[in-house]
Amino acid sequence: MTQNPAYEVIWQVIASIPQGKVATYGQVAHLAGLPGAARMVGRCLSQLPRDTKLPWFRVVNASGRISLPVGSDGYLRQVALLQEEDIAVMNGRISLAKFRL
C-alpha cells in the first residue's frame, strides 16, 4: 500500500491540519516536501479506506471547492464532516476565512 514513502508524509501533513481549518492539495504537497505534486495528494486520498481516521475532508482544491463529483457519495460525506468542523460550505465553496492552516 505504502510503497511510496511520500504517502506517509502526506498522511502526516493532512493529520496536522487543525480542526476547523482546511488546506489545498498544493499546500499539502508543499508541506510534505513535494512541491507540484498536488495530483499525488489527490491520488493518495482516493486510495484511503472509508474507515480511515485521517481528516481527508479538510483537503480541498485551490478554488476552495470540493474536488469530488457534486452529489457523489464522498462529496456529501465531506460536506457533512466539514459542517461539524464549523466549516461552512456555501454554494459548493469553502469560506475563505477558514482557508489554510
Added chain:
DNA sequence: CGGGTGACTATAA
C-alpha cells in the same frame, strides 16, 4: 518506453 487517466494548479482568453 509510450500513451491515457485522475479527489491538481496556474495562466490566458
Added chain:
DNA sequence: TTTATAGCCACCC
C-alpha cells in the same frame, strides 16, 4: 466568472 491549455506527478496497461 467560466472555459481552455499546458504543466505537473504517480500509476496502470
